[in-house]
Amino acid sequence: MEITSTSFVLLSLSSILVLNGIKSFILRRYLIFLTNIAFLSFLMIDMLNMIPIIVFLAIGYILLLSQRSDRLRYSLELSVLLIVVMFVVLKRYTIIEFLPALPFSYSVIGLSYVLFKLLHLIIDVKGGAIERIPSPTEYFNYMCFFLSFLSGPIQRFQDFEAQESASANHQHTRESIQKALQRIVLGFLKVILVCGFMARSQYFSDGFLLFVSTHSNPLDVVWIVRFASACTLYTLFLYFNFSGYMDVVIGVGAMFGFNLPENFQKPFEAKNFLDFWARWHITLSDWFRTYLFNPLLKMLVSHCSNKKILPYLGVLAFFVTFTVMGLWHGTNSVFLVYGVFLGLGISINKLFHVVMQKKNLKQRYSKFRNNIFVQQCFRGLTFSYFAVALTCLWTDEKLLSLLGSKMGLFAGCGALIVVWFAAIFLLPTVSYCRLLVSRLSDNFLCSFGYVARNISISIQILLILTGLVVIQNPVVFVYKAF
Amino acid sequence: MRNLKLILSQLVSVALISVVLSGSLTFITWLFWGRQAFIDTELMSTIYAPEPIGVAHGVAEINSDVKNIFLIGSSNVREGFRPTILNQRLSDFTTSNFAIGASNIAQLYETVGLVNHFLTPAGRQNAVYVVGIWYGQFVSNNKRWGPSGKTDLDNELQKFRLFTVNDFELYPRVFMSHEVEVGYIRLFLPLIAAKRFMVYARSLPIRMPYKGKIDDVFKAESKKFWHDYMGTVDDSVDVEQFEYLHKMASLIDKVGSKLILVDMPIPNWHKNASAHNTDYQNRVLWRIEKLAKERQIAYLDMRSLETDGDFYDSAHPTSQAAQYWSASLSHMITESMKATGYVRLRID
Numbered sequence: 167m168e169i170t171s172t173s174f175v176l177l178s179l180s181s182i183l184v185l186n187g188i189k190s191f192i193l194r195r196y197l198i199f200l201t202n203i204a205f206l207s208f209l210m211i212d213m214l215n216m217i218p219i220i221v222f223l224a225i226g227y228i229l230l231l232s233q234r235s236d237r238l239r240y241s242l243e244l245s246v247l248l249i250v251v252m253f254v255v256l257k258r259y260t261i262i263e264f265l266p267a268l269p270f271s272y273s274v275i276g277l278s279y280v281l282f283k284l285l286h287l288i289i290d291v292k293g294g295a296i297e298r299i300p301s302p303t304e305y306f307n308y309m310c311f312f313l314s315f316l317s318g319p320i321q322r323f324q325d326f327e328a329q330e331s332a333s334a335n336h337q338h339t340r341e342s343i344q345k346a347l348q349r350i351v352l353g354f355l356k357v358i359l360v361c362g363f364m365a366r367s368q369y370f371s372d373g374f375l376l377f378v379s380t381h382s383n384p385l386d387v388v389w390i391v392r393f394a395s396a397c398t399l400y401t402l403f404l405y406f407n408f409s410g411y412m413d414v415v416i417g418v419g420a421m422f423g424f425n426l427p428e429n430f431q432k433p434f435e436a437k438n439f440l441d442f443w444a445r446w447h448i449t450l451s452d453w454f455r456t457y458l459f460n461p462l463l464k465m466l467v468s469h470c471s472n473k474k475i476l477p478y479l480g481v482l483a484f485f486v487t488f489t490v491m492g493l494w495h496g497t498n499s500v501f502l503v504y505g506v507f508l509g510l511g512i513s514i515n516k517l518f519h520v521v522m523q524k525k526n527l528k529q530r531y532s533k534f535r536n537n538i539f540v541q542q543c544f545r546g547l548t549f550s551y552f553a554v555a556l557t558c559l560w561t562d563e564k565l566l567s568l569l570g571s572k573m574g575l576f577a578g579c580g581a582l583i584v585v586w587f588a589a590i591f592l593l594p595t596v597s598y599c600r601l602l603v604s605r606l607s608d609n610f611l612c613s614f615g616y617v618a619r620n621i622s623i624s625i626q627i628l629l630i631l632t633g634l635v636v637i638q639n640p641v642v643f644v645y646k647a648f
Numbered sequence: 649m650r651n652l653k654l655i656l657s658q659l660v661s662v663a664l665i666s667v668v669l670s671g672s673l674t675f676i677t678w679l680f681w682g683r684q685a686f687i688d689t690e691l692m693s694t695i696y697a698p699e700p701i702g703v704a705h706g707v708a709e710i711n712s713d714v715k716n717i718f719l720i721g722s723s724n725v726r727e728g729f730r731p732t733i734l735n736q737r738l739s740d741f742t743t744s745n746f747a748i749g750a751s752n753i754a755q756l757y758e759t760v761g762l763v764n765h766f767l768t769p770a771g772r773q774n775a776v777y778v779v780g781i782w783y784g785q786f787v788s789n790n791k792r793w794g795p796s797g798k799t800d801l802d803n804e805l806q807k808f809r810l811f812t813v814n815d816f817e818l819y820p821r822v823f824m825s826h827e828v829e830v831g832y833i834r835l836f837l838p839l840i841a842a843k844r845f846m847v848y849a850r851s852l853p854i855r856m857p858y859k860g861k862i863d864d865v866f867k868a869e870s871k872k873f874w875h876d877y878m879g880t881v882d883d884s885v886d887v888e889q890f891e892y893l894h895k896m897a898s899l900i901d902k903v904g905s906k907l908i909l910v911d912m913p914i915p916n917w918h919k920n921a922s923a924h925n926t927d928y929q930n931r932v933l934w935r936i937e938k939l940a941k942e943r944q945i946a947y948l949d950m951r952s953l954e955t956d957g958d959f960y961d962s963a964h965p966t967s968q969a970a971q972y973w974s975a976s977l978s979h980m981i982t983e984s985m986k987a988t989g990y991v992r993l994r995i996d
Contacts, residue, residue: 182655183652183655183656186651186652186655187649187651187652336651337650337651338650338651338654338655339654340654340657340658343654343655343658344658347658347659347662421655620658620661620662620665621665621669623662623665624662624665624666624669625669627662627666628666628669628670628673634807635701635804635807
């Protein structure tokens with residue numbers, strides 16, 4: 167089921183109407199349960215297709231129950247290990263290619279996010295952060311909540327539980343509903359219109375791959391510029407696609423009385439790579455910080471006696487965390503390359519930060535980074551590095567090695583510099599324009615009030631419908647593949 | 649219940665405003681652009697590939713009260729046969745171009761079925777289908793459309809929910825009168841306005857056909873492209889596509905329309921380099937000629953127009969050549985109309 171599909175719109179609309187007409191907490195819980203079942207049945211082709219994920223969930227629940235038993239030693243460690251192994255086997259990571267596959271085809275859509283939620287539940291139940299084990303219905307609703315099943319946001323169980331309880335008594339206002347509807351429409355506008363037009367540009371990644379496969383010309387500046395444009399467009403496409411999806415699910419959630427966490431906070435305004443990850447896919451970064459980075463750093467610090475090395479342990483922990491994060495995106499070596507790319511980027515950034523924090527450099531560094539041009543340079547560099555790293559998401563092993571052999575490191579760096587220079591000038595311009603448009607529209611719409619805002623929403627809906635017809639095959643939500 | 653009331657009032661309010669806006673746009677569209685005299689998918693061809701959209705919407709604008717010529721084919725027909733020239737030279741007819749780029753024969757059959765569905769019985773009697781064929785259309789359904797078998801036209805028609813498609817034949821979901829169906833499609837007028845906007849946007853540089861030098865590198869790349877496009881290791885064309893041509897001829901014959909098959913030219917260098925073309929000539933072309941004889945179909949052979957200089961790439965004519973092709977086609981159509989029964993014409 168695509169979020170741009172009629173079935174998703176109808177499912178969301180019917181559940182919004184039904185849930186807002188019911189006050190009983192228990193009845194609402196069972197209705198959410200039925201909505202989740204309906205969503206999963208639309209998503210999967212048949213029952214056989216769903217069996218692995220159902221088994222994964224069932225084993226997960228048994229492991230969750232085992233966390234409360236004092237008789238089982240190492241229950242947490244063994245549970246985490248078993249869950250990760252099941253995940254690797256079901257996702258068919260290339261490292262376990264020698265193992266026989268299941269004798270039927272099955273869906274792994276949403277499995278990555280189920281993994282995050284399950285690990286969070288098990289670790290927090292064991293650690294005491296979650297005081298009681300959820301009932302099977304609660305557990306299913308949390309794990310398979312149809313708004314966050316495909317690609318998050320990864321919500322903490324404690325927040326989900328609190329919102330589920332509070333949503334029965336949630337009082338909407340005319341403005342809050344309008345705001346939620348505007349958010350949904352904006353999401354569709356991003357996914358269907360912006361991404362639709364972007365993806366059909368010959369300068370998009372697909373166009374570049376066609377260029378690579380059909381042009382036998384030797385490497386020249388055209389190659390570098392086309393690679394740079396493909397990287398830039400894909401990065402923007404991914405942002406609009408993913409943030410559009412988030413807008414839709416957060417908007418629908420708000421209509422239920424759920425306050426789903428945000429996943430994006432103006433990521434291209436990030437001043438450096440560390441800042442970027444506090445703004446891009448925020449709930450994923452938070453999860454990795456809580457359940458990998460922090461324990462890893464704690465462990466490294468506890469094993470380190472040399473105080474001089476202590477600041478550098480963070481660099482190592484960042485590298486490991488982001489390499490694992492990259493690897494999580496896919497099952498083959500391309501994603502290891504992606505992870506190493508991310509890990510290098512963030513650890514170099516952290517190392518730079520650590521070095522600059524030394525007493526004799528601290529003041530000069532502070533002055534240096536407050537310079538507006540330096541800030542824009544770092545901002546552009548962050549964007550360009552991420553854009554080039556994302557190449558791993560639009561190629562496969564064969565294409566990446568073809569690109570490597572045709573372009574080499576020199577051309578790759580050339581493309582990075584092209585994107586960097588473009589970003590230095592374009593990102594501030596885009597920020598300024600966005601600010602201007604948002605101020606103008608806020609002032610204009612506020613002065614005309616409720617009806618004007620509804621007219622604005624209606625115009626956007628007509629634009630979306632137009633886009634659906636003008637663009638031959640609407641683009642899908644791409645992040646669900648990871 | 650207060651929440652429910654607020655949500656419903658918000659949704660109704662937005663729906664009403666959308667209807668009013670859409671109605672206004674519809675009215676303005678009709679006021680300023682009126683009804684299109686003929687359809688030309690070439691005018692809608694952009695990188696956003698809205699030719700199937702042009703066909704799916706365009707059928708609602710077919711005028712069954714006049715004698716129609718429908719040009720059906722793939723991109724070489726779309727670019728090579730200019731309705732403006734044909735309309736000037738064949739003034740008794742209204743010529744529309746319903747060609748869709750990268751079609752195989754199965755999609756052509758589906759297009760003919762769609763156009764036929766939107767003609768009145770009298771309109772069918774006066775309709776002439778000019779179908780341009782060449783080896784590139786004999787690509788298998790699986791290779792061209794993937795396992796789903798959904799053509800580009802299917803994807804567009806799905807948006808209206810009027811038809812289900814089985815083996816490239818259209819079946820109405822609900823039986824409605826011709827006027828109701830046409831009226832229903834016209835409800836999507838803001839979208840037709842968008843389509844018309846694309847016609848105007850055609851002048852913008854968003855579609856960039858290859859206009860560079862046709863050198864050895866380009867020829868080698870083209871050869872590889874077409875070889876991969878056809879997707880067969882033994883360089884054979886898909887003979888099953890011939891069955892769809894047969895079905896198309898039967899349908900046109902059954903409803904009393906006329907079919908003119910046009911054998912489309914490709915550049916000499918492409919013809920000589922393509923093993924698929926050789927297979928097409930050896931294994932399929934004689935069947936097509938046989939079919940034309942059996943069904944009393946006019947068969948126009950334009951393969952003599954294969955001068956390399958008339959093509960800007962491996963299959964598409966330059967704008968000058970398109971004018972000449974269109975003039976030649978109008979002449980041959982006139983000649984074929986004079987004759988009764990099977991007629992085979994060739995440009996020498």
